Amino acid sequence: MSKKIRNLFHKKIIFFCLLTCGVILAVYFSLKFSAPKKLPLSYSKSDPLPEIKQTLKKAHAFWDNERSDSAYFYFNKTRLLCEPKENYADYYVESLNYIAEILQRHGDYNEVETTLVKAFPYLDKTTNVKYAVNAYTFMAYNYHSTFDYEKALYYHKKALKKAFSTFRKSRIISEIAFIYMEQGRYQEAIDLLEPIAWLNIEDKITPSNTAFQRTAKLYNLGLSYLYLGGHKQEAFDCFNESLKVALTLNDDYELITCYYAFYKYYKKYNNPELKKINIEKAYYYAKKSNSKSYEISMLGYLIEADNAANSKNHFKAYSRMLDSLTVSRKKAKNQFADIIYNSQKDKGENLELKNLKVENELKLQRQKNRSYISYVVISFSLFILLFLIYHITSKSKREKNDAIFKSEMRISNQLDNELNLNIFQTLLFVQNNDLENKENKEMLLNNLNIIYSKTRNISRENSKIPTDERYLTVLKEMISEYKTENVNIILNGFDTISWNSIDKNKKIILYRILQELLFNMKKSDSSSLVSIIVKETGKKIAIQYTDNSSEINSENNILEKRLQNVENRIKTIKGTLNFDTALEKAFKINFSFPI
Template sequence: MIIKNLIRFFYKKLVVFYLLFFSIVLATIFSIQFSQAKNLQIKYIKKDRTAEIKQMQEKAFAFFDSGKHDSALFYFNKTQLLCNPKEDYADYYVGSLNHMVEILQRYGDYYEAEATLIKGFPYLEKTTNVKYAVNAYTFMAYNYLYTYDYEKALYYHKKALKTAFSTFRKSRILSEIAFVYMHQKKYQEAIDLLEPISKYKIVDKITPSNTDYQHAALLYNLGLSYLYLGNHKEQAFKCFDESLKLTLTLNDDYELIGSYHSFYRYYLKYNNPRLKKINAEKAYYCAKRAKSSTNEINMLAQLIEADNPKNSKKYWKIYIRKIDSLIVSRKKAKNQFADIIYNSKKDKEENLELKNQKAEKELQLERQKNRNIILYISISFVLSAFLFLFFHLFKKSKKEKNEAIYISEARISKKLDTELANDLYQTLILIKKGNLEQNENKDQLLNNLENIYSKTRNISKENSFITTDENYVFELKEMISGFKTEKVNILLQGFDVVRWNQIEKNKKIMLYRVLQEMFRNMKKHSEASLVSVTLKISNSLLTVLYADNGVGTTNNPLILKNGLQNVENRIKTIKGTITFDKNSDKGFKVSFTFPI
């Protein structure tokens, strides 16, 4: 029905219809042209960067393998800046970010490492190999482990475990989860994870050289768990011994640090000063040869504790000097890494700006022209629509207002004719007869005049202004009380519970008129002696229950036909519903509900 009305309306207003149609067509054409111009720009700039990215990443790996981490970070950063992971190169992008994080974590810059990792997370699903996602989750777990947030470390290790495919990678992640449990002092949980996989040397089929490294680390973690749990002296020694023998075959001083450190912890717990000192020295010199500043400082602290006071004093001086040097070097490294990332990003932005400049200039005039045309059409259409709506609504409002005035005047005229004409006629006849000096005639004349005045006042009230401010409820009650007589009692419930200030003005007026109409019908047709009106609020709905003990609708169908049609129409205008009890022979009942 709405669509038909709109079509009929536009056919009547052909000029507006054609204007709207023409505007839509033009706007569609220029929108398509603008979109095509934008796509042309993207195709113009985009090119294959695979060779350039590979070359940059190879440089990064060369510096990384040679221990030149600052240069490696520079080229890994250059690599990720060349990538556009939304369209392509997700493997290079995420892989470069992972290696950057590994470098940042080595130098203790965990906050920058986390920020770098997060950049790659949205593109993990775009990578072609699960190793990128596994590595990203693992590095994030390391980051939280180093910052003592063990629950989040476990969360990301478990995500890595769920993502990994190979048995070797899963066993390595289980070992790392056990390492987190050790930091939480959950040694039994760590042992329960490590014992089953420690019985087998799981081979890394992709990089076989990692097999012995991983098995030695697993035995190291299991041994420490036995040691810290207590009452597992033999098991701890066996794990440490096997781990050391395996690590010695690797000829890797960095890995030997942990092996000798484990024996230092073992002999510290079981009180063997001589062997404790020997293993502390070995761990210290391995760290020194491996040029691992952090481990060198930690092993120096162990050596100070294990050695005699004279030697401890010598080591203490070295320890202080190393601590100061490490703090300075880390600060320099962080600053250097920050400069590398910032400058590289700045270079990329400048290069992109230069590359885009030519294409932007070529398309700028065309795009601006399209935008202007669309803007002019839109402004013209909007102004035309506003002007048309303004005049249409103004005309419609004026017409409705005139109709409302005519209906109101006709209704008042009919009411005056119906209710006052007969009384006036009888009064005039009484006056013509004379004999007003007689008390009986005088009393009748006064009664007639009083009835005329009362009916005139009621008609005036029915069409008078209705206040909707804080005095509304008092006006409403006063209107209802006007229908109370010696023969008619009225009961009101719930009027003081309603928050009238929260109800819209038009709904208050409509409620007033509806109740007024119902009481007028009661007075004319119902012959009731008792009337009750109850108000209830539930779920933002106001429900009004009206009941009287009059003749009911069964005996007097005119109540529905003549008096309550207006009531139903009024309720519908405020989106309410009304229900009549048409089968009641013990009075008249009606309920209506509307939102507040």
């Protein structure tokens, strides 16, 4: 027995090792062939730097000529050429900064934020801090335009930390002070501007910006004094100096804000005549600079500053200009939307052309990989199938051998329990009695007949049960064997059942159940009448077994032990079992199962 166990154990180890090896090989080949391979690009990619510079030059040319739509197209094209972005970070970030400024001028603030966010990861890779300063500054302008002053301050302060030149720092400080003014924090704005406003801080890169920045700082400081109050002379001095500097610039656009500042000043200090004169000048320079938005704004203030008669005419002009500006802005917005769409379309077409050949090669490689994977999967599946066939066959053999062993042990125990005593008594009888005596000879024959009957019964109990047309006959014969002179068995309904329509396994189980019940009845040796009724109800077979056994309801009730096999057999065919415990001098059991 131990040798068989060792052999079985060794076989399991061998097949487990084979299965493990098969799984490892399958996983290895699957990973090898399914892993994406880096295919060499079949096209030669030249250095894009010359094209980047040429495209950026065109963008700046359109920008200088105030053709923002064309400038946007070429700045966007420059951005697309900067691949990889790490190698061309300066051009990439510069293009995004200009794109953000163009979008900002057209009021597309959401797109500005999206554009600048793309630039942030590459700010530290640029060779000049101006790119980072510009990116943070444009983001601050964007939040300022949407009235999110706290975020605007946050990005202005980030720009201030990055700024290197004194001029650039002073410009950012002026922007921060302007936001403080918007928030009503006038004293904080004054504290920032007072140390730098009167200084002539030079822009060494673009000297012309020096005077522009100085007039802006004086303008902001003057407004802060004006709004805070109590600084009438200081405000006037700032506005006056700002105007003097602006007059030297020969720039009509700067003069608009200077005269507008004096309009605000004389309005607060209640000088209607000078208030009107200064807003008229502001309106004049707005028209001269062809700034429609400023022209409409200044005309609105002029309506308030002029007399009633003139204000009526101003209002008519104001309405016409406002309608015209709305229409022109709508057209410009639509044209700009077309430019953005075309730029995005151009991006898609470029990417498609660049990757078309590579995609075709990838498709071919994927097809090869799929073929390899298919071979591996088929081989592995066959291996698993063969292993399962072997495993199921081995398991079936083991179960069959176990069943045979259990059957043999059960028959052996049954023979030992039921025949051992009879054989022993018969042998003693032969030894101790004269067999020539007629009575002794008859008694010996009677004992041998009892042994033969018990042996035959055991044989029949364990013999194969026919389930064909002979089933009913065999079933009745088995039942009749338990009928004796003292036990009468009544059968009812057996001939009304269509036994051929019942499953073979269920007929065998029914046979064994009735055999078990009758065996228990015979063993108790207290029954004289047995009734077995079979009915077909719907799609079920119902059996009622009754006997007048007196042992069932005794104190030493062994019902559960004796009928455990019956209950187990019923459950295997999804049947139900009920005991009638109300009877005092009889045993009754009802069970049914589906056909």
